[in-house]
Structure formats: structure tokens, C-alpha cells
Amino acid sequence: AQTVTQSQPEMSVQEAETVTLSCTYDTSESDYYLFWYKQPPSRQMILVIRQEAYKQQNATENRFSVNFQKAAKSFSLKISDSQLGDAAMYFCAYRSGAHFNKFYFGSGTKLNVKP
């Protein structure tokens, strides 16, 4: 079974600083996708960034980037130049490449951004 672990229930960062959220996963599959989703107080789940397991290059979306370590099964999210609007719950997620129904979320990390 696939599991996704986020070991940091809550983190804080000063505005304009950089923060890294950790995520590890366990799988026996070779084909899969990894995601980071953001859930602000409005509750909507917003896709932040995704990474295909077959790609060695780390994904980047503006201020958001990942450090994908396939051998270590690690997928951390780095947020640069943190903004107040980045404050939210962040969920790491795993998606099987072979089975569209196998989509697993971590327990989430609450990010606080201090002005």
C-alpha cells in the first residue's frame, strides 16, 4: 500500500523568507505522480505543483519548487519569498500511474506566515 507522510503538523515563516515543507512516501510502483496542494481557510484544494516520477528535473512554479529525491522517496516543497497569502494547509499527495483511483494524501502541514 502507498502511504504519504508529512512529519511537520505546523510551521511558521517570516514574510519574504524561505520555508521548506517535508513529505515522504512509500510505494513499490515505478510510475507515479506527486503533488502539493494548498488548502486556504476557504477550504478549496488548490494545486500548487506536480512532479512526474520519471522526470529527474525538479518541478518549479514561480516561487514554489520541489526537491524530488526518488531513491529516498522524498518530495519536499520549498516556498521562496513567502507571502501572507501563502498561509494555508499544505497537503502532499501521491497518485498511482497505473490505477486512477489510487490517490493518497498526507496529513497536511499548517503554514503560518508572519508579517
Added chain:
Amino acid sequence: DTAVSQTPKYLVTQMGNDKSIKCEQNLGHDTMYWYKQDSKKFLKIMFSYNNKELIINETVPNRFSPKSPDKAHLNLHINSLELGDSAVYFCASSHLLAGQSTDTQYFGPGTRLTVL
């Protein structure tokens, strides 16, 4: 231009009632999902559905049933509501191509269900 919409946004009801939550997506996706997020923020998939296959997470009680009148809609019907059903329910959609799962799911805004 809401991509995935859910109604209602809030639902408060008594134990034992039957209720439905509607979900619609205008993205042209062929696969839709229902998730449950409990009070501890754990998000678990309940159903995956496309026009070929309905997959039910084995932990979901049979009081829950998805109903899809067409590809753009996947409604969640719940019979005999229980206190433990209180949670936020998210609908999502994605595009499944020729047996390959694509990677991005688009989520609705969620429906907060409170069972009294």
C-alpha cells in the same frame, strides 16, 4: 467560470436523514471523485468514477452512493446519516486518457456536512 462546483456549501441535518450533495464540472473531464476530509484534516478518497468504471474505497459504508446522470455530474447520496458522517466532502475531476491516469485533479470548494 467555476471549474468544479458543489452544492450546497453547507449542509446541516438530523441523524437518520437522507441527503445529497451535487457536483458538476465544466472541464470536459471524464473522471470524477469524491473525498472526505475529517476534523483532523485527513483527506481520503471515497469513490472514483468514469464512464467505464466505478471504484469504491472498501472502507466507505454502503449508505454512501455516487450517482452520475452524465459525465459532467457526480452526485453523492447519503442514506441514514450518522454523527460520524460530519465532515467536509470534496468533489474532484480529472481527464483519464486511454487507460492512463493523468496527474492533475481539480477540486471543488467542498461541502461541510454537519449531522446533529
